[in-house]
Amino acid sequence: MSRRTLVGTLAALPMPALLRTTSALAQDASRLASWNDGPAKQGIIDFVRTTADSSSPKFVPPEERIATFDQDGTLWVEHPMYTQVIYCLDRVPAVVATRPDLKNREPFKTVLSGDRQAIAKLPLRDLEEILVATLTGMPVEVFEAEAKKWIETAKHPRWDRLYTDLTYQPMLEVLQYLRDNGFKTYIVTGGGQDFVRTYSQHVYGIPPEQVVGTASGTKYGYDKDGKPFLTKEPKLLLNDNNAGKPEGIHLEIGRRPRAAFGNSTGDRQMLEYTGAGGGSRLMVLLLHDDARREYAYGPAQGLPDTKVGTFTQALYDEAKKDGWTVISMKNDWKRIFAFE
Amino acid sequence: MSRRTLVGTLAALPMPALLRTTSALAQDASRLASWNDGPAKQGIIDFVRTTADSSSPKFVPPEERIATFDQDGTLWVEHPMYTQVIYCLDRVPAVVATRPDLKNREPFKTVLSGDRQAIAKLPLRDLEEILVATLTGMPVEVFEAEAKKWIETAKHPRWDRLYTDLTYQPMLEVLQYLRDNGFKTYIVTGGGQDFVRTYSQHVYGIPPEQVVGTASGTKYGYDKDGKPFLTKEPKLLLNDNNAGKPEGIHLEIGRRPRAAFGNSTGDRQMLEYTGAGGGSRLMVLLLHDDARREYAYGPAQGLPDTKVGTFTQALYDEAKKDGWTVISMKNDWKRIFAFE
Numbered sequence: 001m002s003r004r005t006l007v008g009t010l011a012a013l014p015m016p017a018l019l020r021t022t023s024a025l026a027q028d029a030s031r032l033a034s035w036n037d038g039p040a041k042q043g044i045i046d047f048v049r050t051t052a053d054s055s056s057p058k059f060v061p062p063e064e065r066i067a068t069f070d071q072d073g074t075l076w077v078e079h080p081m082y083t084q085v086i087y088c089l090d091r092v093p094a095v096v097a098t099r100p101d102l103k104n105r106e107p108f109k110t111v112l113s114g115d116r117q118a119i120a121k122l123p124l125r126d127l128e129e130i131l132v133a134t135l136t137g138m139p140v141e142v143f144e145a146e147a148k149k150w151i152e153t154a155k156h157p158r159w160d161r162l163y164t165d166l167t168y169q170p171m172l173e174v175l176q177y178l179r180d181n182g183f184k185t186y187i188v189t190g191g192g193q194d195f196v197r198t199y200s201q202h203v204y205g206i207p208p209e210q211v212v213g214t215a216s217g218t219k220y221g222y223d224k225d226g227k228p229f230l231t232k233e234p235k236l237l238l239n240d241n242n243a244g245k246p247e248g249i250h251l252e253i254g255r256r257p258r259a260a261f262g263n264s265t266g267d268r269q270m271l272e273y274t275g276a277g278g279g280s281r282l283m284v285l286l287l288h289d290d291a292r293r294e295y296a297y298g299p300a301q302g303l304p305d306t307k308v309g310t311f312t313q314a315l316y317d318e319a320k321k322d323g324w325t326v327i328s329m330k331n332d333w334k335r336i337f338a339f340e
Numbered sequence: 341m342s343r344r345t346l347v348g349t350l351a352a353l354p355m356p357a358l359l360r361t362t363s364a365l366a367q368d369a370s371r372l373a374s375w376n377d378g379p380a381k382q383g384i385i386d387f388v389r390t391t392a393d394s395s396s397p398k399f400v401p402p403e404e405r406i407a408t409f410d411q412d413g414t415l416w417v418e419h420p421m422y423t424q425v426i427y428c429l430d431r432v433p434a435v436v437a438t439r440p441d442l443k444n445r446e447p448f449k450t451v452l453s454g455d456r457q458a459i460a461k462l463p464l465r466d467l468e469e470i471l472v473a474t475l476t477g478m479p480v481e482v483f484e485a486e487a488k489k490w491i492e493t494a495k496h497p498r499w500d501r502l503y504t505d506l507t508y509q510p511m512l513e514v515l516q517y518l519r520d521n522g523f524k525t526y527i528v529t530g531g532g533q534d535f536v537r538t539y540s541q542h543v544y545g546i547p548p549e550q551v552v553g554t555a556s557g558t559k560y561g562y563d564k565d566g567k568p569f570l571t572k573e574p575k576l577l578l579n580d581n582n583a584g585k586p587e588g589i590h591l592e593i594g595r596r597p598r599a600a601f602g603n604s605t606g607d608r609q610m611l612e613y614t615g616a617g618g619g620s621r622l623m624v625l626l627l628h629d630d631a632r633r634e635y636a637y638g639p640a641q642g643l644p645d646t647k648v649g650t651f652t653q654a655l656y657d658e659a660k661k662d663g664w665t666v667i668s669m670k671n672d673w674k675r676i677f678a679f680e
Contacts, residue, residue, distance in 0.1 A: 063547055140590060184549075197594045207403055208594035209524075218590050220583035220609055228612045230590055237577060237591065243560035250480060250558050250570055251577065252592050254537045254548035269560055272568045 031177040033334075034170040040284075040332040043325040044174060047282040051258065052181045058280035060258055062182040067259040067282075068212075068249060068270060069175070071189040071196060074263045074286050075204065077156065077166040079295045081120075084191045085127065086163075087150055089119065091134040094146075102133070135192060136216055136234040143232055147198045161339065164203045169338045171261070171286075175204060178259065186257075188249060189213040190241040190266050194232070212252045214240045245270035257281075263288065265310045268318070275322055283324040287311065290330040293340075371517040373674075374510040380624075380672040383665040384514060387622040391598065392521045398620035400598055402522040407599040407622075408552075408589060408610060409515070411529040411536060414603045414626050415544065417496065417506040419635045421460075424531045425467065426503075427490055429459065431474040434486075442473070475532060476556055476574040483572055487538045501679065504543045509678045511601070511626075515544060518599065526597075528589060529553040530581040530606050534572070552592045554580040585610035597621075603628065605650045608658070615662055623664040627651065630670040633680075 029048070035041040050058035051065065072078035092111045095102065102108040107126035110118050122130075135143070156166055175185050185206055189196055193213030200206040215238045218230040240248040246269050249257065259282040260267070260274040271283040288311065289296050298311030319326055329336065369388070375381040390398035391405065412418035432451040435442065442448040447466035450458050462470075475483070496506055515525050525546055529536055533553030540546040557575040562568050580588040586609050589597065599622040600607070600614040611623045628651065629636050638651030659666055669676065 063541070066549075193591075193594070201403070209406075209592075211594065215591055218587045220586050220613070228586070228609065228616050230586060230613075246560050246568070246570060247558045251533075251555055252549075254533070254551065269568065273560070273570075276568050 029177060031173045031180065032170070034173055036332055036334055038332055040325055040327045044177075044282065044284070047259065047280065048177065048181050048183075051280050060280055064255065064258060065178075065181070065183040066186065066253060066255050066257045067178050067183045068186045068188040068253075068257040068261070068274070069171070070245075070262040070264070070267045070270070071187050071191055071213075073288065074261050074267070075167055075171050075187070076163065077294065079297070080157075082191060083163045084195050085131075086154065087147065087195065088127075088130050088134040090150065090154065091146070092130060095133050099133075108133075132234045135195070136232040139229045139231055140194065140218060141229070143194060144198050147195055151199050159337075164199060165339055166337060167203060168333070169335055169340075170333045172204070172338075174261070175206070179205070183259070184210065186210045186212060186249075186253060188240065188245050188260075188270060190239075190244075192216075193238075193240070212238075212240060212248045214238060214244075241266045243269045246273035249273070260284070261286065263311065265312055265315050268315055271319075271324060272322075275324070283319075283322070284327060285311075285315070285319045285324050286327045287316075287329065289328050290333075290336070293336050294329055369517060371513045371520065372510070374513055376672055376674055378672055380665055380667045384517075384622065384624070387599065387620065388517065388521050388523075391620050400620055404595065404598060405518075405521070405523040406526065406593060406595050406597045407518050407523045408526045408528040408593075408597040408601070408614070409511070410585075410602040410604070410607045410610070411527050411531055411553075413628065414601055414607070415507055415511050415527070416503065417634065419637075420497075422531065423503045424535050425471075426494065427487065427535065428467075428470050428474040430490065430494065431486070432470065435473050439473075448473075472574045475535070476572040478572060480534065480558060480570045480572055483534060484538055487535055491539050499677075504539060505679055506677060507543060508673070509675055509680075510673045512544070512678075514601075515546070519545070523599070524550065526550045526552060526589075526593060528580065528585050528600075528610060530579075530584075532556075533578075533580070552578075552580060552588045554578060554584075555588075581606045583609045586613035589613070600624070601626065603651065605652055605655050608655055611664060612658075612662075615664070623659075623662070624667060625655070625659045625664050626667045627656075627669065629668050630673075630676070633676050634669055 029045045032041055032045070050056045051060040053059055069075055072082050076083070089111055092108055096108055096112065103112070107122050107130060110122060111130065151164060152162070154163060155161055156163055159166065178185055187196055187200060187204065187206055187210065189211070191213050193211055193215040196213050197208035197211045200208060200211050214236075217233045217235040217237050219233050220228060220230055222228050238244060238248050238251065242265070245267065249270065256277040257274045258280065260270050261284045262268075262271055263286040271285065275281055275283050288294060288298060316326070369385045372381055372385070390396045391400040393399055409415055412422050416423070429451055432448055436448055436452065443452065447462050447469060450462060451470065491504060492502070494503060495501055496503055499506065518525055527536055527540060527544065527546055527550065529551070531553050533551055533555040536553050537548035537551045540548060540551050554576075555578045557573045557577045558570040559573050560568060560570055578584060578588050578591065582605070585607065589610065596617040597614045598620065600610050601624045602608075602611055603626040611625065614621055615623050628634060628638060656666070
């Protein structure tokens with residue numbers, strides 16, 4: 001193919017596809033339209049500009065541009081409960097239908113009662129039993145189909161909108177801005193890897209192979225026709241929380257991130273590990289301080305802590321001491337959701 | 341940026357970068373220069389052409405173009421022993437130097453004796469003890485540095501060349517040909533994930549995050565200065581052989597491959613799993629039948645089987661029955677190594 005033909009063909013291609021794959025072109029920060037000017041926005045822009053600038057001493061070769069994002073509370077709403085836990089609770093009737101022995105057994109009985117207050121009080125051990133019963137024991141394709149169907153219809157009680165509408169618009173802009181500048185974006189979530197992979201591409205533009213999460217083992221076997229399939233097993237391989245985040249990053253990525261985004265103590269080790277790599281690194285902590293537009297929680301706000309998204313004073317102090325960027329939802333974000 | 345400026349900028353970029361990222365442009369098969377014409381070469385070309393052709397009923401969207409390759413015996417020589425096992429044996433003196441209690445203990449004593457015949461006879465259990473002692477217990481960066489140093493100097497006894505020179509030139513061409521056509525290429529190896537990741541980029545053009553292999557857990561901790569690091573633990577997380585290959589693919593990729601390449605019973609389940617996905621799929625089995633230029637082994641050749649790279653008659657029969665493509669090194673490859 002001659003260069004002339006090549007250029008002609010390229011000109012006919014959709015522009016965004018080209019821009020996205022052409023890391024040599026520096027991308028401006030106009031993507032960050034939902035951000036107010038301030039140190040958080042500026043910190044992100046400065047990091048991206050210097051890492052992508054080959055004349056900068058902070059330049060990072062494209063192949064090392066790995067950025068990891070916590071999901072719950074960092075990319076989308078985690079209150080009043082992790083979305084995946086709601087999925088599991090919603091699946092209980094279907095599981096009990098195939099296993100009637102569970103009907104009168106706790107914690108399934110409480111879940112079936114629909115008593116929200118009692119459900120909210122279930123201890124962690126009971127929640128884990130529900131997770132195992134609803135997330136394992138089926139072929140991976142069956143799980144995937146069920147989770148997809150749910151995520152396309154289930155709604156958040158406060159906004160009466162799909163959970164996938166409750167992603168933070170400013171963070172979607174950061175994801176795209178990083179990708180425009182040659183970063184590979186990953187989700188590193190305490191949530192189930194298989195669950196998040198069912199919607200990561202269309203919601204975040206992140207393909208399934210770039211989702212690291214809590215993972216159970218699978219077991220290879222054959223159906224009656226000799227066709228092979230994988231079954232989700234109740235065997236925890238990776239608890240992708242706390243120390244499990246850098247461990248999961250090493251297992252499934254094998255490179256230390258250049259940028260990491262989180263919002264709770266569950267992300268602390270991922271942020272520390274990123275910072276310990278030396279050279280150009282960006283660590284970002286999202287502070288939920290906007291009770292009106294979203295939620296406010298964590299003692300850093302002088303507010304009572306909650307079951308989910310623990311944001312402690314110690315974490316806040318570590319962020320300040322180690323030069324992490326702290327985002328205030330209230331002050332740094334012009335809008336929170338795309339639908340606003 | 342105007343379209344005119346964009347096109348001008350693109351024209352100034354190096355061509356290969358553009359070609360590699362522009363999956364819309366069909367790439368010809370001139371890459372396969374080390375292949376003789378025949379059904380194996382043609383099978384690969386037909387698969388790539390139809391999957392990349394948007395007007396074909398066998399078209400595969402770019403994001404689903406995942407191709408997985410076994411390493412030992414499929415991408416490089418696995419005789420007389422897996423390269424990584426040689427690395428582990430070579431590391432024994434250094435390990436014993438820091439742990440003198442091992443010096444007079446088996447199997448370390450035998451390895452230190454240098455008696456090749458005795459070493460070759462060590463049972464699997466002893467080999468595993470050597471693997472654990474030489475692959476775990478150190479920070480991941482220390483392991484990485486040691487493995488890199490070794491791979492840059494260690495040589496294969498038959499050819500007196502670096503192990504990394506003993507990659508199969510025709511397979512390197514297939515990797516590039518697939519990437520030119522929008523495939524993401526992965527290594528899925530029974531070998532250690534961390535080991536292969538130290539050289540996968542410069543040897544195969546495959547980044548560390550696209551290497552799935554046998555993996556031990558790591559443990560997050562802090563050094564005396566409070567700096568976090570990961571230690572390689574003697575805890576097997578993924579045995580990436582046999583059924584472990586599709587299980588590892590699900591864990592670390594989360595998509596079923598469209599193409600898979602292997603050479604032994606350790607790859608059987610990966611090939612079966614790939615084939616069971618329906619639509620356009622390519623399963624390729626490499627037959628070592630060239631004793632003069634490389635090695636010949638496996639009962640499919642009427643030859644005695646060996647410890648490594650088991651290629652059974654049953655595997656060969658399954659390949660024929662299920663329409664897998666079989667490569668004969670002897671007949672299908674013009675040359676085997678780049679240095680020939």
